[in-house]
Amino acid sequence: MTPATTSGKSNGRPKVGIFGLTGCAGDQLQILNCEDELVRLSQRLEIVDWVMAKSDNDHSSRLDVAFVEGVVATQKDLDTLKEVRARSRVLVAIGTCAVWGGLPAMRNELPREVLAREVYKKDADFLDTVEARPASDFVPFELMLPGCPMERHEFLRLVNSLLVGTRAELPRVPVCWECKSRENLCRVIYFKEVCCGAMTRAGCGARCPSHGVACAGCRGPVEEVSYDANITMFKDRGISWVEIARRMESFSAPVWMKLRLEKEVRK
């Protein structure tokens, strides 16, 4: 998106909206945490609708770019998402919840009524929740930026690329690639832990293994996962597929299951 091709511009700046569906608002916080860069961004973008960060919001004008985080877990979420889609030229899913389902989708494993009664007791009736699914299941998105939360440097790069009219590419390699380049001791090979690095998209700098913790797959799957090679690697170290699937379920349950893991577990 170059400024010359944007719609609904104000003073040459593209109009932007930032929206949260059901989630922890961690990706919006990441934008706020951009601090110094945020001032520069506000000079290049006109943020017209961002309920979390400002009070004078315009809820109806056309948007050049809208960022959406979170899952659809209520009818209100779905209505909001459809409205945002209708008024936006470029829609960007930010964070693993919006892209893959993330932590909120874990609850889909259990009946909602049971969970609601357990948590809210007799007040559970006011809930209007539906199955938690990623925003990307409901409307088309032009771009997706996974991560729990998304990485600030990736967000800033994506915004810059939109401003100059190029496309920011996400890493196509797994977390293992970054992990190796940091010369970490592999959590699988040396510690026999269940680490999802080989199947997870890089971009976080192998944050967890670099701090001695196995990757939990929070960025979702990398393209072209070699499941067979991974099965062999874990099996050779006495780690079952059930353990792997359980760990991966936490952040990207729907997609991991939709892919091949469940099939592999049942082999």
Ligand code: SF4
């Ligand atoms: S610790 Fe995890 S991310 Fe690092 S190389 Fe081993 S499997 Fe890959």
Ligand code: SF4
């Ligand atoms: S190492 Fe894995 S769990 Fe940790 S931040 Fe990176 S992708 Fe997420």
